[in-house]
Amino acid sequence: MLGKYFKHSLLKKIANRAGTPVYVYSAPAFLKQISTYKKAFKGLDPLFCYAMKANSSGALCALAAKAGWGADVVSGGELYRALKAGFKPGNIIFSGVGKTPAELEYALKTGIMFINAESMEEVLELERVAARLKVRAPLSLRINPDVDPHTHKFISTGRLGSKFGVSFEEALKIYMYAAESAHLNPVGAQFHIGSQVHKAGPYALAAGRLAAFIVKLASRGVNLKYADVGGGWGVKEGDEMPDPAALAKAVGSVFAGTGLKLVLEPGRSVAAPAGLLLTAVIYRKQSGKKNFIVADAAMNDLVRPALYGAKHPVALIGPGGEEKVFDLVGPVCESGDFLAQGVRLPEPAAGQLIAIYSAGAYGFSMSSQYNSRPRAAEVLITGPTSWRLIRRRETYKDLTACEI
Numbered sequence: 487m488l489g490k491y492f493k494h495s496l497l498k499k500i501a502n503r504a505g506t507p508v509y510v511y512s513a514p515a516f517l518k519q520i521s522t523y524k525k526a527f528k529g530l531d532p533l534f535c536y537a538m539k540a541n542s543s544g545a546l547c548a549l550a551a552k553a554g555w556g557a558d559v560v561s562g563g564e565l566y567r568a569l570k571a572g573f574k575p576g577n578i579i580f581s582g583v584g585k586t587p588a589e590l591e592y593a594l595k596t597g598i599m600f601i602n603a604e605s606m607e608e609v610l611e612l613e614r615v616a617a618r619l620k621v622r623a624p625l626s627l628r629i630n631p632d633v634d635p636h637t638h639k640f641i642s643t644g645r646l647g648s649k650f651g652v653s654f655e656e657a658l659k660i661y662m663y664a665a666e667s668a669h670l671n672p673v674g675a676q677f678h679i680g681s682q683v684h685k686a687g688p689y690a691l692a693a694g695r696l697a698a699f700i701v702k703l704a705s706r707g708v709n710l711k712y713a714d715v716g717g718g719w720g721v722k723e724g725d726e727m728p729d730p731a732a733l734a735k736a737v738g739s740v741f742a743g744t745g746l747k748l749v750l751e752p753g754r755s756v757a758a759p760a761g762l763l764l765t766a767v768i769y770r771k772q773s774g775k776k777n778f779i780v781a782d783a784a785m786n787d788l789v790r791p792a793l794y795g796a797k798h799p800v801a802l803i804g805p806g807g808e809e810k811v812f813d814l815v816g817p818v819c820e821s822g823d824f825l826a827q828g829v830r831l832p833e834p835a836a837g838q839l840i841a842i843y844s845a846g847a848y849g850f851s852m853s854s855q856y857n858s859r860p861r862a863a864e865v866l867i868t869g870p871t872s873w874r875l876i877r878r879r880e881t882y883k884d885l886t887a888c889e890i
Contacts, residue, residue: 488515488724488725488726488759488762488843488844489801491512491514491515491759491760491867492510492512492762492841492843492867493870494803494804496867496870496871496873497510497764497803497839497841498803498804498839499873500764500865500873501764501766501839504863504865504875504879505863505879506764506765506766506782506783506839506862507763507764507765507766507781507782507783507787507862508763508764508862508863508864508865508879509761509762509763509764509845509846509849509850509862509863509864509865510761510762510763510764510864510865510867510873511541511543511545511546511760511761511846511864511865511866511867511876512760512761512866512867513549513760513866513867513868514867514869515726515759515760515846516546516549516550516756516757516760516846517549517553518726519726519727519752519755519756519757519759519760520534520549520550520553520555520756522727522729522730523730523750523752523756524553526729526730526731526733526734527730527734527738527748527750529734529738529742530734530737530738530741530742530748531748532747532748532749532750533555533556533577533747533748533749533750534555534556534749534750534751534752535555535556535557535558535577535578535579535749535750535751536550536555536556536557536558536751536752536753536756537558537717537751537752537753537754538557538558538559538560538564538567538568538753539558539560539564539753539848539851540753540754540756540757540758540846540847540848540851541753541757541761541846541847541848541849541850541851542564542567542851543850543864543876543877544567544570544571544876545864545866545876546757546760546866547567547568547571547572547573548571548572550571550573550756551571551572551573551574552572555573555577556573556574556577556578556579556599557571557573557577557578557579558578558579558581558717558751558753559578559579559580559581559582560580560581560582561582561589562586562588562589562592562593565578565580565589565592565593565596565598569596575596575597575598575599576597576598576599577599578596578598578599579598579599579600579601579602579626579714579749579751580593580598580600580601580602581602581628581676581678581751582602582604583604583605583649583650585601585608587611587614587615590611590612590615590623591615591618591619594615594616594619594621594623595619598624599624599712600624600625600626600673600674600712601623601624601625601626602626602627602628602674602676602714603625603626603627603628603660604627604628604650604651604652605652606652606656606659606660606663609625609627609660609663609664609670612625612670613667613669613670616669616670617668617669621669622668622669622670622671623669623670623671624671624673624674625664625670625671625672625673625674626672626673626674626675626676626712626714627651627652627657627660627661627672627674627675627676628650628651628652628676628677628678629651629652629653629654629657629675629676629677629696629699630648630650630651630652630653630677631654631677631679631691631692631695631696632653633677633679633688633691633692633695650678651677651678654695654699657675657699658699658702658703661703661708662706662708664708665707665708672708672710673710673711673712674710674711674712674713674714674749675696675699675700675703675710675712675713675714676712676713676714676715676716676749677692677693677696677714677715677716678716678717678718678751679692679716679718680718681717681718681720681754682718682720682721682754683718683719683720684720684722684728685732686732686733686735686736687736689715689733689736689737690736690737690739690740692715693713693715693736693737693740693741694740696713696715696740697713697740697741697744700713700744700746710746711746711747712746712747712748712749713741713744713746713747713748713749714748714749714750714751715737715748715749715750716750716751717750717751717752717753717754717755718754718755719733719752719755720755721754721755721758721759721844722844723758723796723797723798723799723843723844724798724799724843724844725759725844726759727755727756727759730755753847754847754848756847757846757847758844758845758846758847758848759844759846760846761844761845761846761847761849762841762842762843762844762845762846763783763787763788763825763841763842763845763849763862764803764839764840764841764842765781765782765783765787765816765825765839765840765842766781766782766837766838766839766840767779767780767781767834767835767836767837767838767839767840768780768781768782768817768836769836770833770834770836776813777810777811777812777813778812778813778814778815779812779813779814779815779831779834779840780815780816780817781814781815781816781825781840782816782817783816783825783842783862784815784816784817784818784823784825784857784859785816785818785820785822785823785824785825785856786816786818786853786854786855786856786857786859786861787816787849787850787853787859787861787862788825788842788845788849788853789852789853789854790845790848790849790852791824791825791826791827792820792822792823792824793852797826798825798826798842798843798844798845799842799843799844800814800825800826800829800831800840800841800842800843801831801840801841801843802831802832802834802838802839802840803838803839803840803841804838804839805832806831806832806833806834806835806838807832807833807834807835808832808833809830809831809832809833810830810831810833811828811829811830812826812828812829812830812831812833813826813827813828813829814826814827814829814840814842817857817859818856818857818859819857825842826842850862850864850877855880855885858885860879860880860881860882860884860885861879861880862879863875863877863878863879864876864877
């Protein structure tokens with residue numbers, strides 16, 4: 487369990503000073519995942535590009551940048567955040583299925599490593615933007631390897647019929663076109679089969695298909711520099727990331743010795759174990775045979791349980807009463823507003839704290855102001871007894887700050 491990174495005595499101090507709900511991240515836990523990746527892939531010398539969509543907090547991104555990682559961004563806003571956090575432009579890749587012309591221009595002016603395009607129309611738009619800027623755009627294609635990773639349908643992205651990527655057949659046509667363009671520079675190829683992949687087999691299959699395609703390209707005079715195998719290494723809620731040595735072996739057996747620079751895009755596996763959502767009990771109630779804990783955090787703060795059916799471990803901070811089975815819910819006016827269902831906890835007192843673990847990824851980054859609820863504060867634990875506020879809690883004024 488992750489409790490060793492989040493001592494209850496420290497969580498109480500944080501809640502007392504920062505209020506609740508509050509996202510609490512652990513710098514030691516975050517850096518532990520980074521170190522584990524580096525160790526597993528040491529012999530392959532890859533470039534790790536932190537997938538900022540998992541958690542784009544400037545403080546966490548700065549930790550990754552200082553560790554020598556690059557960044558994987560999926561919007562102009564994430565590119566802005568990446569640069570502000572200290573990632574080197576030459577270590578940033580831009581992914582995503584719907585980049586606007588303005589975003590493509592921003593990326594080219596910034597001088598990022600490459601753009602992962604996902605359709606012929608996007609490639610043509612990139613060419614037009616590059617021509618206007620009088621540059622050659624570094625191009626990679628997200629190729630759909632048609633591999634089923636057997637994960638949740640919303641986070642499985644590597645099958646044909648997905649909105650992501652292009653087929654190998656279409657990719658060949660695009661690369662041949664790009665090779666003849668004065669404003670496109672094909673440098674890489676990428677796949678990303680989805681999130682929460684717990685076995686290396688799907689990676690080995692996808693990597694083999696990508697490698698064979700890259701060889702085919704080379705036979706036609708298109709020589710790439712980068713092989714990007716995406717992210718998605720699974721980590722179960724409540725646990726640290728398992729050793730990715732099997733993943734390293736799977737992709738290394740394919741790409742080692744090819745001369746290609748291997749690129750990986752870890753995100754959730756790094757950030758999820760490094761964060762929790764701390765909430766306080768408002769009320770307890772019973773409806774029929776069900777017991778409810780109503781907390782001050784809600785689905786607008788953590789939507790994963792409602793959206794993905796994610797089961798985050800929860801723990802009562804401090805002693806409680808009789809142990810019962812509860813649904814942990816929030817104040818949002820939706821039946822889908824739950825943070826945990828059917829969890830066994832000691833009955834808490836009003837005001838008592840509850841920790842929701844493995845919430846460091848797709849927690850705050852997917853949060854909203856639904857029901858006009860100001861978004862939570864964020865803090866970073868930096869040592870056994872030290873922490874700092876890294877994002878202040880929003881106020882009611884922030885809710886209307888952009889209205890005119």
